[in-house]
Amino acid sequence: MKLKTLPEAAALVRDGDLVALQNMATQSAPMAMVRELIRAGRRDLGLVCLVGGMAVDWLAASGSINRFVGAAVSMEQFGLCQRFRKAVEAGRVRVEELSETALLARLTAGARSLPFLPTRGLIGTDLIDINPNLELLEDPFGGPPVVACRALVPDVALIHAHRADRFGNVQYEPTALWPDIGIMPKAARRVVVTVERVVGSDVLRLNPDRTVLPGFMVDAVVEAPWGAHPTSFNPCYGYDSGFHLRWAEAAAAPGSATEFLAAFVHAPADHATYLQAVGGAARLAALGRWEAG
């Protein structure tokens, strides 16, 4: 029985952990869990993201993180993540910047218990020399050199999905399968999954091709409908454009950012209250029709 509440599952993330965080600019972030971690006052976390968005900005604004491993941080149309950017410029967050193939190579090596995997990306850039986890390597067969990317094993992976059973078998609806769901939970030591809906195993058996994670890889399942809000979670709902704009405005200064988090992260007692605070049923219905993007 892996069903847990948000606070119970958040206890699987400890101060100092390296956290692989599902995210893609304005998509698919496990935001309910991110809010819970901020409320719980986690400190000194590291993040691993392919492309971090508002989740990264919030965790920077709340002082929860001190390092970031990934390829980019951006909210796409809503601009750069200002609190993250300032934290890096002030030296409070250290960045290990990787190309997408280098990040995937590091995670896949971690998942496959290999010491490294190679890529041909990054050759010629300044990103290799400054990174002790990347080494130029000669091809033993006489071909061109490659960049060896050292195995990365996050302490925990945070994932949002469409449904799971109580044994931790996780299923996705047909939609984009980003690298997060494909590799992060396989590389990480622990896996926490929030889902739109907990279902019986029989529901999963109807579409075994849509199961993306076997239960034995998953440590906790939390039911959190609309759990990716304000990011999108296709096909269920779109990103919340208005909410992103409000954050982008608040994030311009530390004070307004803190007020924003107080209102939307700290004040709501639980996930249901948060959903009320961001607009309740009418707003969610509009997002469900992809009308609020």
Added chain:
Amino acid sequence: MKLKTLPEAAALVRDGDLVALQNMATQSAPMAMVRELIRAGRRDLGLVCLVGGMAVDWLAASGSINRFVGAAVSMEQFGLCQRFRKAVEAGRVRVEELSETALLARLTAGARSLPFLPTRGLIGTDLIDINPNLELLEDPFGGPPVVACRALVPDVALIHAHRADRFGNVQYEPTALWPDIGIMPKAARRVVVTVERVVGSDVLRLNPDRTVLPGFMVDAVVEAPWGAHPTSFNPCYGYDSGFHLRWAEAAAAPGSATEFLAAFVHAPADHATYLQAVGGAARLAALGRWEAG
């Protein structure tokens, strides 16, 4: 327009080619295309298979192949492939034997234009020293050594699938996705796909998550219903047990094997005639209910 007849598509396989062949003991082999290649008298082919079955045995019996790269050759419950075995023992077919991860590493490196990919499999076995395409490699980060597996780029991949459109977009029903479909067509220079059914693109758009190959990777599509017979093609039909037993018996000696191929490969003028020869509608209906295994 990539729609072709079997003979037209077979012309994409040339004497001497290294052919990546979809197969798994008694499953999913593009047998209609294999028969066409034997009829067309192709010579000096090499095969790349994860686990070769009757297709490999037929191509060995017909003298079409002189080399094999793969992890195993077996018809599972129907025993070893006797004609292949004799051809290897007689020195007519040279084997490069790889573990599954080593074969996948070679093909994935080929598909990704990397000079090699590493595995931790095979360490300690006798398969490394005898193979110039495998090299023990130190980890540049001080971890355990790995086996570098040199990139492999087959000339052509032969695949059987459930459906495709005329542009070469290929779709699978929910079922086991073996490495063949996952990597062989991506590694090979040319790709020939036989399908149970050619459909309009609109049919594919109903289930974009089930498309396994984009049209731009595919050179030819041939409609060949029951095209994997006598191997199984889940969920459409089971393997033909009686036919496998007859072949296993015939394959015990060169003469009877030749007679078998004369009757079932050379004599039928086309694929439809072959289907009549192996039992026609009644037999196929039973296979369609997985009753003849």
Added chain:
Amino acid sequence: MSVPGWEKSPPARDYSVDELMVAVLAGCFRPGDQVCNGMASFLPVSAIRLAKLTHAPDLVWLAGAVGLEPRPGPVPASTLEAPLWRNSLMYVEQCGDFWTMVLNGRFLSKFCVGAAQLDRFGNANNSVIGGDFHSPRVRLPGTAGMGDMGSIGKLLYYWNPDHSQRSLVRKVDFVSCAGYLSGGRQRSDLGLEGGPELVVTNLAVLDFHPDSKHMRLRSVHPGVSVEEVQSATGFELLLPDGGEVPQTPPPTQAQVDAIRTVIDPHGMRRREFRRMRQRAAGGPKAG
């Protein structure tokens, strides 16, 4: 599916520079090419769609790096989110399949890149400006896919809606996307194929000298002088052989109509121009 009469359409009289840039980028794609797009790539997405509606109907588009050949509506507010890739023929899995396709030397050979800084040898920076890497003056979004695309043999098409000494610099502060490095043969000596082909800005079209790999003015947009381009550039530009700088051909009326009425009626392509005016540094993101 083509725009009727696109081959014979006259030059447009009424067009804006974003439409000209879309038309120039569209001209980079040939029939039979495959192309994907990254985040906030409104100009490239408009250009891909324009090419498909005119000279390259069988150009294969992997929308948002996810959806193969969608039936697209108007360019949406994101070039990565689901509205871009609805009704696709295939959802490409990102962890394995997408990068396998891209890394394979035979597919997806062209990529459009936007970056905060671009230098005279076509190196791009989307990482940091000023200071050192770990205490930068400005932290940019990051290399994302461009750190790969620059090194794995792709042909790079840079777009830049803000041609200025801030974005076109003599030497980038940090190389997060490999162009021609220090120029000449340095890139090819490292075994890298492909490289920067073209730079399409709001003032001009530029390419790279075949030997020195130094950036070169190919054409100036109607109404823009060579001097204006040079003074908005942080290094001295080479001129075409013979010294004569032609004018960038304006888009045709059919192209402009298609952009305005079919492809991007909501004007998403102009977003980056607005954003450019608002900020001192930080550039559009490449996928």
Added chain:
Amino acid sequence: MSVPGWEKSPPARDYSVDELMVAVLAGCFRPGDQVCNGMASFLPVSAIRLAKLTHAPDLVWLAGAVGLEPRPGPVPASTLEAPLWRNSLMYVEQCGDFWTMVLNGRFLSKFCVGAAQLDRFGNANNSVIGGDFHSPRVRLPGTAGMGDMGSIGKLLYYWNPDHSQRSLVRKVDFVSCAGYLSGGRQRSDLGLEGGPELVVTNLAVLDFHPDSKHMRLRSVHPGVSVEEVQSATGFELLLPDGGEVPQTPPPTQAQVDAIRTVIDPHGMRRREFRRMRQRAAGGPKAG
């Protein structure tokens, strides 16, 4: 979902050696383990199902290396084809996902291996017998998954329905699956974890001495003498500490009933025994 009363079931009086072997293999699986099976693996599949029906109901089975936790019917004629893995919770993609799970040191830590030859240090051969690799006397099916499983830290459980000097040899003709190599610390010195745990044959159960890694008799099956086992083995077997060789406990009545009525009513588990009698060489295949 357990067989009622399995904990207190008495030893069976009527059982065959295949049923005893299934029971011994079943005992190797613990609650919380995950296990997959390869081709022609009727004994392991029966053992996995028996463990799930008795002491290890939450043993996770990846049937045919494809289907997670199917609702299985009687053991079918193939342990790789769809009838084995119908009604699964997940179809595991083979090219990436399956091997990622297996290679990951935390999952699927046990694997059952059948091979034509096994030597005193637990190395297995399923490649070639006699001659050299490229002109062998006998070409065997090939290493398949065992060439990986032996090297990546898995615990190996060998099954052998034909305990003979032909299949249990002093030194394998060819190492296609790494056991303890030349014994002692050689395996661990190469950085390899895991390794052979048990050998379950039609005559006896064997393990490996913790220091020398030489094969050791753990128990002989009821009705079989130590001398019979030794004379059917191509090298001298170590005996347990103290020299006393216990008898393999017979399966319980509940185990035999479950095997005969629920798990394998068609007797697929006896196929390999029949095949063994028919041929001189060539062994069951490991996935």
